[in-house]
Amino acid sequence: MNWTVVILFALMSIGTLFITYYASKKTKTAGSFYTAGGGLTARQNGLALAGDFMSASTFLGLIGAFSLTGYDGFFLMYGALVSFLVVLFLVAEPLRNLGKYTLADMVTTRFKYKQVRGVTAFNTLVISVMYMLGQLVAAGALFKLLLDIPYNTSVIIVGIAMLVFVLFGGMTATSWVQIIKAILLIGGVFILFMIVMWKMNFNFIGIFTDMKTATPMGADYLKAGIKYASGWDAASLSLGLILGTAGLPHILIRFLTVPNAQVARKSVVWVMWIMGAFHIMVIFLGFGAAKLVGTSNIMAANPAGNMAAPLLAKLVGGDILFAFIAAVSFATILAVVAGIVLTGATAFSHDFYNEILKDGKATERQQMTMARWASVGVTALSIVLSLGLQEFNVAFLASIAFTLAASSNLPVILLTIYWKNFNKTGAIVGMMTGLFGTLILVALSPNVWNPVPGATIITGDPIFPLNSPGIVSIPLGFLACYLGALFGNRQTNVKAITNDNFNEILVKSNTGHDVKGVVRH
């Protein structure tokens, strides 16, 4: 047991408890629990967005990917920044102008039906739980490696730690934890970057020459094709990452924590600069890990390369830097998981409980109680599921969540805002097809089927050939929305009414004269 790590972890936990204590004083109403009263500044929300988005797989996974697969690391990385351009150009401002607490609020501004709200909320819950599973499995693996704590215990510890500050501090505490985590993560990566580059004499050009001989891949390390077999493979992965972010509920909900579209826009600028700087440093940290730690040592600790960053920290900075990087990883996972639980709980208590069951008439007190119970429920469900998923690849679980978001949420979000002839039927059919289509394709994919006995759940040839179903399921989601809308328009004669409503949406989403859910202080 590494005591420096334990002490830093303890300090970090005490710190988050303090934040929670102060946040809990501000969390008196349901609105403040769900979206921190909509009063965050651009810088705060930008940092929190970066903290919400950069998960353990961004930090540990990308450095590992560059160290082990060289150029192919790009295909996992560059989609993230471009995905925030999609969010900025198409989704962020209309969402702030139309939404209140949840994604369902936004969609039901146009289609005022309980079924639409129910399906959207259900979708949010499924995607959130999926995304969280990847994070919890990563947490379990990480703790096992760093602290020698058994997998099951680690998952439960992370679950409970995160639950405490979601329960008492709501969105305010979650936002602050994400902000501090983003600063720690950038700071930690910067320190590590400076030390590693100092060891390499800050020779940014010479390091490329060194990399040609530093790994078993030789000169191929600097070329594409170590991990991905074809351009289509790489492009399919990138497409999923580029379109996924704009459908992830826990990212989108962050745009409801700011007062208006201008602030929403400026918070994306912050994300761009933070993640841009992070991405450039990550490339060189990958090089550093491959050269200084060595490919075989990285693979020995974890075949997927997840331990490259901690091992590099230990090598160049000793136990203290190792402990710091480990603690940053812990904070990273906590902050992301908290954001997701909060999103799931809000969908449950605001959409299902208040709007659907109680017709929007539940008291503040009832909503707060329900939101807290929902947080407990979502956490418990995710912990139980992740205990059974220990053997699954973490990147695979996260990529399903991204693909689900891009296939089921994104088409409905875009068409609701931009397509005049879209309707209730299209929204419901589109979301359900995107959701179940993706899940079915995954169930038929090589992730589940393998001719080698014992390699995956089922022995046999996969029916669907691709690991990532995005390239099929995303167009499928859009197509289902379109066909559903055609069918719905033919069946009912409410076209005139929906059209009227679309003009209202058009004015509101562009001007933001009717922003909801913001507490004016």
Next chain:
Amino acid sequence: MVQMEKQNHEESEQTNLLDYEKIVASKEFQQMLSGKKKFVISFTIFFMGYSLLLPFLVFYTDILDHTFIGDITWAWVYGVSITVMSVWVCSMYVRKSEKIDKQIQEIIEKEGL
């Protein structure tokens, strides 16, 4: 407070139901919308194209295999340039939006929203 907000909301919905038609049909709104559309569509095509081109260029052509400085090939320059491109496109959006904000402000004042 919530109830009051709701009431206001319902009222404004009833009184403004026709106004929305009028606002959307107005010259200023259409002008704002078409300017925004042109900008958003052209830039979206640009950044999607720019980033999705990379895998095909590095896998199926060798034009990025030439060296830039030392042993750095153009493939690495392209990869890093996506970061620079994203930040640039983002700043273009902010600049354009500030102009659109002014148009919207005029519409809001004129229509009394």
